[in-house]
Amino acid sequence: MGVVVVAAGMGVRLGAGMPKALVRVGGRTLVEHAVARAQSWLSSSDGTARDEPSRRNVSKPAVVVVAPATHLAEFEALLPEVCVIPGGAERTDSVAAGLAALPADVEIVLVHDAARALAPSSLFDAVADAVAAGADAVVPGLPVTDTVKQVDAAGSVVQTLDRSSLRAVQTPQGFRRSALEAAHARVGAATDDAALIERAGGTVQVIDGDPLAMKITLPPDIDAAERLLAAGGLSRSGESPQAGRVPEERSGGGVSRPSGAPRPTLIILGGLPGVGKTTLARALARRIPLAHIRVDTIEATMVHSGLADKITGPEGYAVAFRVAADQLALGMSVVADTVNPMPETRGWWRDVAAQHDARVVEVELTCSDQSQHESRVGERVSDIPGLRVPTWQEVLDREYHPWAPDLRLDTATSSPDELADTVIGWMRSHQ
Numbered sequence: 001m002g003v004v005v006v007a008a009g010m011g012v013r014l015g016a017g018m019p020k021a022l023v024r025v026g027g028r029t030l031v032e033h034a035v036a037r038a039q040s041w042l043s044s045s046d047g048t049a050r051d052e053p054s055r056r057n058v059s060k061p062a063v064v065v066v067a068p069a070t071h072l073a074e075f076e077a078l079l080p081e082v083c084v085i086p087g088g089a090e091r092t093d094s095v096a097a098g099l100a101a102l103p104a105d106v107e108i109v110l111v112h113d114a115a116r117a118l119a120p121s122s123l124f125d126a127v128a129d130a131v132a133a134g135a136d137a138v139v140p141g142l143p144v145t146d147t148v149k150q151v152d153a154a155g156s157v158v159q160t161l162d163r164s165s166l167r168a169v170q171t172p173q174g175f176r177r178s179a180l181e182a183a184h185a186r187v188g189a190a191t192d193d194a195a196l197i198e199r200a201g202g203t204v205q206v207i208d209g210d211p212l213a214m215k216i217t218l219p220p221d222i223d224a225a226e227r228l229l230a231a232g233g234l235s236r237s238g239e240s241p242q243a244g245r246v247p248e249e250r251s252g253g254g255v256s257r258p259s260g261a262p263r264p265t266l267i268i269l270g271g272l273p274g275v276g277k278t279t280l281a282r283a284l285a286r287r288i289p290l291a292h293i294r295v296d297t298i299e300a301t302m303v304h305s306g307l308a309d310k311i312t313g314p315e316g317y318a319v320a321f322r323v324a325a326d327q328l329a330l331g332m333s334v335v336a337d338t339v340n341p342m343p344e345t346r347g348w349w350r351d352v353a354a355q356h357d358a359r360v361v362e363v364e365l366t367c368s369d370q371s372q373h374e375s376r377v378g379e380r381v382s383d384i385p386g387l388r389v390p391t392w393q394e395v396l397d398r399e400y401h402p403w404a405p406d407l408r409l410d411t412a413t414s415s416p417d418e419l420a421d422t423v424i425g426w427m428r429s430h431q
């Protein structure tokens, strides 16, 4: 199975001054939301792309993102592990380009609009199941709630349509790949892919759609999407690559702030062990009111107290998300001090922020002077009962994926206080 996420439109009707897929909702771009849900579905499905998204080889893409040719670099930076290709003038051209980029062994393809960024992974599942059960083409659709009139060029009503037979269709739309490729080869453009199958004489099955799969088209749709996220849409996304081990813990339940409480900020740190995250977090907390949530403290205490022999999974992160969520719900800003090594961990942190309407600033710490980094790691002593500090070799071997944060700060060239000032300056200029 494979997914083509079309994101090459310019979003003229939204008028954001940038391609629509780069617009943020809940602190995260539309294309990232869409890809996270597609990857979540792929990683939990029985398809050929069952391997963890974070380990997926770009040369064999299960998810292809079709981006505006003018903005490829931005999309690649946001989605470093996904195959990003340039789109065409019309949506149909972009879908055709995406299809051509899928590996040869993909037999069932889901075509999805980045503009329907919040479509949950359960919808991908339902669509793919219906295709696997034998349909050539499957589209999710919702009943139409307005009365719909057909009009002529002068605006006069030709007829009132029977709305009970109408469906407003969404994406992801699922296809047997051979049928979709044949339809693309035979007929011209259409506003959705199912229409190409219809024109080619194929049958299209409609299944129940999902309000979360709304299309973000006009400016008010952004507010609607923010509200859907705040109302708990994320808890249905199933974005966790580990089949639900973390999702409910990451949100904290969308508690609303006490009235009059300020809008909090979640400062999401990331970077290899020993790079200076805790030092920066403490420098920040000395300057502004912040809760410092350090996953080392949580994980070490879980082991020290006998709750766990060893932490191998996201357990410590799950506790950190919940504790952070409690602070944000009270209007208290948080600095999240975790290695935050993967697209999934970064997405979970952003989800925690989105659930509590918190501003987000993502800060990656690096140390450009490797010998300085090595000596920091070597000299580090355990300051928490139960904390085992990693060796330099363990730091070098640590899985850590490229990131496109808001700020990338070098701890080799600036002091912790200077770095804290930079973060606070960035926060003030982005309020």
Ligand SMILES: Nc1ccn([C@@H]2O[C@H](COP(=O)(O)OP(=O)(O)OP(=O)(O)O)[C@@H](O)[C@H]2O)c(=O)n1
Pocket (backbone or CB within 6 Å): 006, 007, 008, 009, 010, 011, 012, 013, 014, 020, 021, 066, 087, 088, 089, 090, 091, 092, 094, 095, 112, 113, 114, 115, 116, 215, 216, 217
């Ligand atoms: N040449 C195009 C046009 C559209 N799309 C994608 O098709 C989806 C549905 O299109 P729409 O919501 O209409 O997006 P835009 O074309 O960006 O919007 P507008 O018409 O307002 O410019 C979007 O995810 C969009 O990025 C695409 O990949 N290539």
Ligand SMILES: C[C@](O)(CO)[C@H](O)COP(=O)(O)O
Pocket (backbone or CB within 6 Å): 091, 113, 168, 169, 170, 171, 191, 192, 193, 215
């Ligand atoms: C594919 C689609 O989202 C199904 O509703 C829709 O047709 C895209 O339409 P647009 O003309 O690109 O907005």
